[in-house]
Amino acid sequence: MRPAWIEIDLTAIADNVHRVLSVLGHQRKLLAVVKDDAYGHGAAVIAQVAHSCGAHMLAVAFVEEAVELQPACPEAEILILTPVPADAIETAVSCGFHVSLADRAGPGLLSAAAVRQGRAAKVHIKVDTGMHRLGVPAAQVGEYCSRLKLLPGLEIRGIFTHFASSSDDPQFTTEQFECFQQACRDADAALGYSIPLKHCANSGATVRYPEMWMDAVRPGALLYGIPRNRGGVYMPTMQQALTVKAKIASLKEVPVGETVGYGRTWRAARDSHIALLPIGYGDGYDRLLSNNADVLLRGRRVPVVGAVAMDSTTIDVTGVGDVRVGEEVVLIGDQGGESVTVAELAERCQTIVHEVAVRLDRRLPRVYTCQPGDERVEGLISAEGSVASSAPA
Ligand SMILES: Cc1ncc(COP(=O)(O)O)c(C=O)c1O
Structure with a gap:
């Protein structure tokens, strides 16, 4: 996958x-x-x-x-x-x-x-x-x-x-x-x-x-749990169902003063470790998030640096420790105690939650999950997380 x-x-x-x-x-x-x-x-x-x-x-x-x-x-x-x-x-x-x-x-x-x-x-x-x-x-x-x-x-x-x-x-x-x-x-x-x-x-x-x-x-x-959580009004808090993840594809050391990505919109203020995520605006991760979003790595926020490209996004992992290729990063969702919501990205892109969700492109595979033993839904999901029926993958 x-x-x-x-x-x-x-x-x-x-x-x-x-x-x-x-x-x-x-x-x-x-x-x-x-x-x-x-x-x-x-x-x-x-x-x-x-x-x-x-x-x-x-x-x-x-x-x-x-x-x-x-x-x-x-x-x-x-x-x-x-x-x-x-x-x-x-x-x-x-x-x-x-x-x-x-x-x-x-x-x-x-x-x-x-x-x-x-x-x-x-x-x-x-x-x-x-x-x-x-x-x-x-x-x-x-x-x-x-x-x-x-x-x-x-x-x-x-x-x-x-x-x-x-x-x-x-x-x-x-x-x-x-x-x-x-x-x-x-x-x-x-x-x-x-x-x-x-x-x-x-x-x-x-x-x-x-x-x-x-x-x-x-x-x-x-x-879908995507509006900003407003529990305590007339509806209880809903849970965001959607998580977007990517695995680090490569790592690069960028010396102080060098720039990263199209348009050279980010310059390293120190010797930096930059990780490449294989996901970009072609997948619906908006270009407006260039230098304007965090992703979650090891349960902490790290910044998107440089311009979001069609197929890739760069993040600054300096100081996170011994980051490795293949590590999982959350672009939308929860990791550890941290969370990046659809609502947060909508605000950063000056749009509404609906647009952030529907723009996630069909070239991103969808994996369905559920709590173990959730009889209401587990029959719908195959072992690999695809839908066990005639639904589109
Ligand atoms: C006619 C109509 N009803 C209901 C909805 C649901 O809106 P929301 O997702 O904000 O609940 C929409 C969405 O745009 C709509 O067009």
């Missing part, structure tokens, strides 16, 4: 799912967001863990993702969060996916496909409450539902909205929520019944606003 890889702790994922469910109680459900290959964790296996641990439904962005996921998790209900293009509607209906309705054209096409196939099309109405990206404008939801009611073959299973700033703008989030509640009342009144699954809470809202949990929450990042 390539000496740079991602380890994904399925026990952590299962624990995170259980933690969320235990706080939600029996009344509310969990829609686990597993789009973009489960934020880089591997959608097939994460979906299986989430589903078997009690997630009510899985959510992906695109119909193609749903089609790929279904064989790994055939029992699970799958929601497609963005509208399905016209040429994929037959597939979406025949596969039994839950489809988002966000525009004027979608309902008629879905209804026609449902009638043709003689089966119901399961739909969720996506409401625009202020993100202004996608969705039926909140003020038009009543009228939209009156039209839906006339179309045969549609089973309205859900209604949802998405928050623009749930982690950092309580006022706008509250305004969006109130707008959504009104849209839900309008929808129910127009349909003459209560839509069963009303959902709006992404991770930010799940953690902060229990009043917004409604019938179901819809987190992604939280389940």
Whole structure:
């Protein structure tokens, strides 16, 4: 195996799912967001863990993702969060996916496909409450539902909205929520019944606003444990499931005054020992981390020095002791008592945790791990740490 890889702790994922469910109680459900290959964790296996641990439904962005996921998790209900293009509607209906309705054209096409196939099309109405990206404008939801009611073959299973700033703008989030509640009342009144699954809470809202949990929450990042730990709010602390590791590929002595790497952005202030890690921005370890991150070696932080290259990263191991080629370094994750979180790297790159996770490239092998004896997940993992099912490696 390539000496740079991602380890994904399925026990952590299962624990995170259980933690969320235990706080939600029996009344509310969990829609686990597993789009973009489960934020880089591997959608097939994460979906299986989430589903078997009690997630009510899985959510992906695109119909193609749903089609790929279904064989790994055939029992699970799958929601497609963005509208399905016209040429994929037959597939979406025949596969039994839950489809988002966000525009004027979608309902008629879905209804026609449902009638043709003689089966119901399961739909969720996506409401625009202020993100202004996608969705039926909140003020038009009543009228939209009156039209839906006339179309045969549609089973309205859900209604949802998405928050623009749930982690950092309580006022706008509250305004969006109130707008959504009104849209839900309008929808129910127009349909003459209560839509069963009303959902709006992404991770930010799940953690902060229990009043917004409604019938179901819809987190992604939280389940992977990647937001900055905020235990003690309304959710317990989650555990980051993802670790990125590499083995030292070579060592070099760099005399004082010499520079390292492209652009000569780092100069040795003393005679230095520099180690090369076989992982770079081509693997999703961002160039913005050049001279701007620590990695963990022997349980302590050592700095990234010089520019992160496409296939390699250099670290300063001066003073660590007799460092050897082949030693394991943690770029993201825990080692000894130290830890480098996804959130830390996101801050250093001035981005969000989601981007740090999903940019980890597929050329990094994924190795699945679990706590010994964890019956919830160990059957999913082969002895080598690959997935024991049809999931992509
Ligand atoms: C519609 C929708 N719902 C839920 C989520 C989950 O968001 P988060 O990962 O912040 O919980 C996303 C992610 O972007 C989304 O687009």
